[in-house]
Amino acid sequence: MAVVQEENPLVEGLERLPVHPTTLVIFGSTGDLAQRKLLPAIYNLAHEGALPEGFNLIGVSRSEMSDDDYRTMARESIEEHSRRPPDPQVLEKLLERVRYVSGTFDDDSVFERLKQELGSFDEEAGITFNRIFYLSTAPNFFALIVKKLGDRELHKHPDADVRVVIEKPFGTRLAEALDLNRELLSVLHESQIFRIDHYLGKETVQNMLAFRFANGLFEPIWNRNFIDYVQITAAEDLGIGRRAGYYDESGALRDLVQNHMLQLLSLLCMEPPVTFEADEVRDEKVKVLHAVEPPPRDAVVRARYTAGMAEGKEAVGYLEEEGVPDESMTETYVALRLEVDNWRWAGVPIYLRTGKRLARKVTEIAVTLKPVPHLAFQAEGSVGVQPNQIILAVQPNEGVSISLGAKIPGTRMRIRPVNMEFLYGTSFLSQSPEAYERLILDAMRGDATLFTRDDEVEAQWRIIDPILEGWGKDDSSLPTYPAGSPGPEEASSILAPGQRWRAI
Amino acid sequence: MTAKVVPEVPDEGAVWSAQDTTPGEIDEALRTLMQQQHARDHAHAPARVLNLVVVVDREWYGEIMNRLEQVGRYHASRTILCAVEPGRTTLDASAVMTIERQLGDLALTRERVIVEVGEKHLAKLDTIVDPLVVTDLPTVVWAPHGHPEAVDALLHLSQVVLIDSVNEPDPASALRRADELAAEAYVVDLAWLRTTPWRERVAATFDPPRWRPELYRIDSVTVRHRPDSGVAGVLFFGWLGSRLGWGSGSLMPANGAVRGHASGRRQDVALKLEPDPQQAVPGLAGIEIGTASGVTISLDRGPGGLSARRRDPKGHEQRWTILGASRGEGGILGEGIRQALLRDPAYSGALDCAEAMLR
Numbered sequence: 001m002a003v004v005q006e007e008n009p010l011v012e013g014l015e016r017l018p019v020h021p022t023t024l025v026i027f028g029s030t031g032d033l034a035q036r037k038l039l040p041a042i043y044n045l046a047h048e049g050a051l052p053e054g055f056n057l058i059g060v061s062r063s064e065m066s067d068d069d070y071r072t073m074a075r076e077s078i079e080e081h082s083r084r085p086p087d088p089q090v091l092e093k094l095l096e097r098v099r100y101v102s103g104t105f106d107d108d109s110v111f112e113r114l115k116q117e118l119g120s121f122d123e124e125a126g127i128t129f130n131r132i133f134y135l136s137t138a139p140n141f142f143a144l145i146v147k148k149l150g151d152r153e154l155h156k157h158p159d160a161d162v163r164v165v166i167e168k169p170f171g172t173r174l175a176e177a178l179d180l181n182r183e184l185l186s187v188l189h190e191s192q193i194f195r196i197d198h199y200l201g202k203e204t205v206q207n208m209l210a211f212r213f214a215n216g217l218f219e220p221i222w223n224r225n226f227i228d229y230v231q232i233t234a235a236e237d238l239g240i241g242r243r244a245g246y247y248d249e250s251g252a253l254r255d256l257v258q259n260h261m262l263q264l265l266s267l268l269c270m271e272p273p274v275t276f277e278a279d280e281v282r283d284e285k286v287k288v289l290h291a292v293e294p295p296p297r298d299a300v301v302r303a304r305y306t307a308g309m310a311e312g313k314e315a316v317g318y319l320e321e322e323g324v325p326d327e328s329m330t331e332t333y334v335a336l337r338l339e340v341d342n343w344r345w346a347g348v349p350i351y352l353r354t355g356k357r358l359a360r361k362v363t364e365i366a367v368t369l370k371p372v373p374h375l376a377f378q379a380e381g382s383v384g385v386q387p388n389q390i391i392l393a394v395q396p397n398e399g400v401s402i403s404l405g406a407k408i409p410g411t412r413m414r415i416r417p418v419n420m421e422f423l424y425g426t427s428f429l430s431q432s433p434e435a436y437e438r439l440i441l442d443a444m445r446g447d448a449t450l451f452t453r454d455d456e457v458e459a460q461w462r463i464i465d466p467i468l469e470g471w472g473k474d475d476s477s478l479p480t481y482p483a484g485s486p487g488p489e490e491a492s493s494i495l496a497p498g499q500r501w502r503a504i
Numbered sequence: 505m506t507a508k509v510v511p512e513v514p515d516e517g518a519v520w521s522a523q524d525t526t527p528g529e530i531d532e533a534l535r536t537l538m539q540q541q542h543a544r545d546h547a548h549a550p551a552r553v554l555n556l557v558v559v560v561d562r563e564w565y566g567e568i569m570n571r572l573e574q575v576g577r578y579h580a581s582r583t584i585l586c587a588v589e590p591g592r593t594t595l596d597a598s599a600v601m602t603i604e605r606q607l608g609d610l611a612l613t614r615e616r617v618i619v620e621v622g623e624k625h626l627a628k629l630d631t632i633v634d635p636l637v638v639t640d641l642p643t644v645v646w647a648p649h650g651h652p653e654a655v656d657a658l659l660h661l662s663q664v665v666l667i668d669s670v671n672e673p674d675p676a677s678a679l680r681r682a683d684e685l686a687a688e689a690y691v692v693d694l695a696w697l698r699t700t701p702w703r704e705r706v707a708a709t710f711d712p713p714r715w716r717p718e719l720y721r722i723d724s725v726t727v728r729h730r731p732d733s734g735v736a737g738v739l740f741f742g743w744l745g746s747r748l749g750w751g752s753g754s755l756m757p758a759n760g761a762v763r764g765h766a767s768g769r770r771q772d773v774a775l776k777l778e779p780d781p782q783q784a785v786p787g788l789a790g791i792e793i794g795t796a797s798g799v800t801i802s803l804d805r806g807p808g809g810l811s812a813r814r815r816d817p818k819g820h821e822q823r824w825t826i827l828g829a830s831r832g833e834g835g836i837l838g839e840g841i842r843q844a845l846l847r848d849p850a851y852s853g854a855l856d857c858a859e860a861m862l863r
Contacts, residue, residue, distance in 0.1 A: 004716075004741045006716060008707060008710065008711050008719075009715060009719070009747045009748060010703070010706060010710060010711075010748075010766050011705035011707050011711070011850070012721070012745075012747065012850050013698075013848045013850030014703065014707055014850075015846075016704050016706055016712035018704075018707055019708070020706035020711075020712065021712075046827040046828070046829070047827075047829045048828065048829075049701055049704065049809070049826070049827065049828030049829075051706050051827055052708070053709065053812065053824070053826045054824060055827070073571075086828040087808070087830075088830075089807040089808035089809075090808045090809065090827055090828065090829045091808075092807075092808060093807065093808030093809060093825050093827055094808075094827055096825075111665060111787060125822065125824065126820070126822050127712075198762060423549060425549075425551075425612060426549050426550065426551045426552055426553070426581075427551075427552055427611060428553065428845075
């Protein structure tokens with residue numbers, strides 16, 4: 001007879017809920033992501049007392065180094081990149097729980113040593129720690145590492161939960177994503193796989209759900225009857241830096257649209273879930289993705305930046321960036337028009353655009369409402385009545401603003417738009433945690449709400465893959481835009497008559 | 505590193521002061537200061553989080569200002585500090601706008617008003633403060649130097665009362681006062697917040713299914729505390745009692761400590777509060793929980809977090825460190841201000857149970 005476990009009565013009212021003792025293993029632990037994001041995030045969780053009361057960290061990478069060398073590297077990374085100055089005592093105690101395993105990921109002995117280290121942590125503490133394997137590596141190692149974990153029986157444990165966190169990109173084409181899912185699921189259960197999309201860890205992205213479903217004000221108008229069109233923008237002012245190797249293989253479409261921007265779209269358009277349980281939320285998101293058809297060819301514009309002025313300095317064009325092949329056809333900008341073919345959204349164009357070396361860094365969703373049916377006011381001498389816009393700002397500003405028509409002070413009835421703004425920074429005392437802090441903690445808790453499920457990834461690729469296929473057959477030269485500009489003029493061609501892109 | 509907050513020194517235009525003034529004039533001055541600030545720089549945005557009304561002795565208000573400076577990012581958006589000066593009959597006031605500029609982001613403007621009042625104003629302090637609070641924001645009242653009549657006068661316009669029961673010499677009357685205030689407003693007690701890391705860790709220790717049944721076999725709890733912080737220990741007992749369904753307990757002074765018992769579901773629980781003169785900061789120094797199965801769990805302050813120890817019935821012992829940085833007194837006060845925007849459903853049960861133990 002099954003024993004019913006009584007709830008822990010002590011957790012009522014606690015902000016930080018207990019997390020089972022965990023050993024976190026980072027594959028690719030000397031890489032850029034680990035040093036800039038993961039290690040500082042782990043430190044900040046330790047600083048706040050949010051790590052499980054039993055916590056160990058094992059770094060796995062190719063570089064030959066001792067435990068102490070790795071601790072030194074971790075200390076330097078944390079001191080350089082932590083969002084708060086580290087407390088020396090907390091940092092010291094955290095580093096005491098850090099070990100390192102060196103070797104290549106195809107080397108069986110690496111996994112044997114890893115198994116020994118995991119076992120020795122368990123033995124020393126007299127408990128079995130949960131295991132999280134964080135794959136912060138190049139994507140071609142994902143399947144290999146998971147297979148090796150399976151070979152060594154590290155993918156499961158009778159007394160502990162075992163989870164695998166996987167960084168993006170999850171495949172470069174649909175077929176690859178399907179293969180990767182198949183390979184992962186041949187070793188792991190879907191509930192063990194946590195595919196990271198760090199956008200989902202941002203407070204402002206999560207606030208989209210609160211904004212939509214905690215306010216009676218917006219949901220009644222959140223449909224085709226009131227919304228004219230939507231623009232989702234993820235603009236970056238920087239170029240590709242030293243990431244030519246990655247970026248030239250990826251391009252803007254794979255880098256941001258296939259994952260982050262389609263996630264934003266699905267959160268914006270999803271139906272209210274019955275509960276905020278992981279699978280309930282993801283079920284609703286995937287329904288949206290299934291309702292999106294791949295865009296026709298004339299609804300997609302890609303482009304590449306040329307030399308220009310960015311941040312007051314001369315900036316080279318993409319083809320002149322270090323490491324970019326002369327014959328590259330990689331897009332640094334893409335804009336597309338999608339439609340969500342369902343009862344709520346049919347006929348509402350949803351525009352996505354993203355690019356490097358644009359005029360400004362901004363990520364936002366702009367929802368433009370239909371114009372009022374009758375204009376009783378004269379526009380003479382004023383901007384006049386404009387359709388209302390609801391702007392959900394993700395970064396760098398975090399908040400929501402709504403444009404409203406208001407009377408210009410004076411004797412005449414003239415109208416111009418004004419903004420009503422909610423800014424996170426002015427309304428909350430708390431600093432938003434880094435997305436990775438939230439996501440690492442959720443993975444340790446086993447809460448997959450903010451992670452992408454296999455069917456979501458596949459649905460995203462089904463939208464994107466035909467575009468890539470079309471581009472593969474297209475030899476025509478790419479449109480261009482000068483660095484520091486709002487993007488290529490050709491981007492306007494996908495807009496419906498009377499619509500225009502919001503200024504970046 | 506992410507953006508750092510850089511406080512700007514307020515410039516001449518952002519400061520206002522007047523003698524023998526009125527609440528209406530102060531309110532007008534605040535509006536003017538904000539307009540001037542905005543005219544100078546449109547990037548300035550007024551913070552709109554909560555009003556904090558602080559009632560202090562004029563003589564010690566500098567110390568309280570220093571404490572408020574140390575709360576880090578948990579500044580109230582408008583602080584109204586009422587400095588009580590014996591014998592004063594008129595109001596003097598000053599107002600200042602401070603700016604926190606986040607690099608690459610907007611500049612947040614916070615307002616601080618100091619109103620010098622006399623004792624005669626306290627019973628009607630609401631008539632002075634009411635025009636100065638930002639409407640529709642939660643208002644928190646904090647009177648670290650007593651002045652209960654001022655707190656009572658302000659209750660009807662505040663939603664939250666911030667107290668620190670550790671400052672009251674008698675734990676029983678401190679808890680009684682907290683209970684009275686809780687009937688009128690939401691109470692945030694810094695003494696309760698000082699127990700938070702301990703409560704979190706005890707909850708985590710008993711969370712694994714293997715250990716959870718031990719919760720109902722607890723037969724002894726000892727709390728060590730700074731000599732003036734016994735009330736935090738009583739609230740900790742109250743928390744365990746209310747969460748675990750202990751029957752009424754009692755605590756009595758005995759041999760320099762406070763001892764007592766409560767009725768657990770299966771056995772009596774021996775309770776002991778032990779002052780620890782080595783403990784430098786207010787709050788708890790250590791906890792030891794024993795169970796009828798012979799398990800002992802202890803937590804003590806240590807470098808880099810809490811030092812934990814578990815001994816099983818066979819005498820096997822494990823030690824480990826639970827990581828976490830000390831919040832310091834500034835951090836505790838900041839946490840108190842932050843908690844004003846939240847609601848802790850465990851506090852009132854703990855307060856009731858703790859109060860019953862001291863009756």
